[in-house]
Every structure is written in structure tokens, then in C-alpha cells.
Amino acid sequence: MQLREATPADHAVLHALWARTPGIQLRAEDALAPYCAYLARNPGFSLLAETDGRVVGCLLAGHDGRRGYLQHLAVDPGYRRRGIASALIAAVLARLAAQGIAKSHVFVLDAAPEALAFWRARFGWGERGDIRVFSTMEQSR
């Protein structure tokens, strides 16, 4: 298994991986143009895992200059429980730390029980009970 940076050319493969992965909700921001814009704004933080030349996992990441944010962590079912997600997270956090970002967040849907179990099992990650997330969209203000 090898890790490498995600590129614009990986979009179709990643979009297909996210689309077939329960626990990941596709949004308008997952289309090609916003995906490319995200990579350009956060260069070098989003990684893929490849086995035999096939993409089997991925993790998008970026930061706002203060906190890191991890998104769309997915590993294909046939490749789970081999440490691929753990390797992706460790590599992404190392890259964020190298840019001075010491603390990162991940938002997990209640409707993603596998991901919730995974994050709850992770050493060093604390589930927050003291925060509620409020979201808005430009047209809803």
C-alpha cells in the first residue's frame, strides 16, 4: 500500500469511491470544479491510498490557518482493517503539523455508525459533547 497526494485527475475515481461508501454524503462541493478548487486551496494535504495501482482509500484535508479539518475518509470494504485509514490520518496530521496546525477536527454523521465506531476507537481523539454545530448556506441567510 502506498500513499500519495490526491490530484485533479483522481476526481472520477474518488467520486465513485465516495458514492459507493455508506456514511459519506455527496454534496455539490464534490463536483470536479470545487474538488479542484479545494485541492488548490489546500495543497498537499489530501491523500490517497493505492494498492496494485488501484485507489482503495482517501482522506481530504485542509486548514483555515488555525485548525485542521478532515473530510471524506473512506476505505473500500475489501481493504478495511488493514490500517489504511490509520495511515492516511497519520500522514495527513503530520503534514498539517508541519504547517503549524496542531489541532484538527472531523465531523461525523450520526448516520455513519461505522465511522463513529472507528473514531471512538482512535487513541488521541476525543468525542466532543460540549459543542453543537450550526451551519448555513449563502442563499438561506
Ligand SMILES: CC(C)(COP(=O)(O)OP(=O)(O)OC[C@H]1O[C@@H](n2cnc3c(N)ncnc32)[C@H](O)[C@@H]1OP(=O)(O)O)[C@@H](O)C(=O)NCCC(=O)NCCS
Ligand atoms: C471508517 C473507515 C475509514 C476505517 O478504515 P480502515 O482502513 O478499516 O481503518 P483501520 O484499519 O485504520 O482501523 C484501525 C483501527 O480502528 C478501529 N476500527 C476500524 N474500523 C472499525 C469499526 N468499523 N468499528 C470499530 N472499530 C474500528 C479498530 O481498532 C482498528 O484496529 P484493528 O483492525 O486492529 O481492530 C472505513 O470503515 C470506512 O471507509 N467506513 C465507511 C466510510 C465512512 O463512514 N466515512 C466517514 C468518515 S467521517
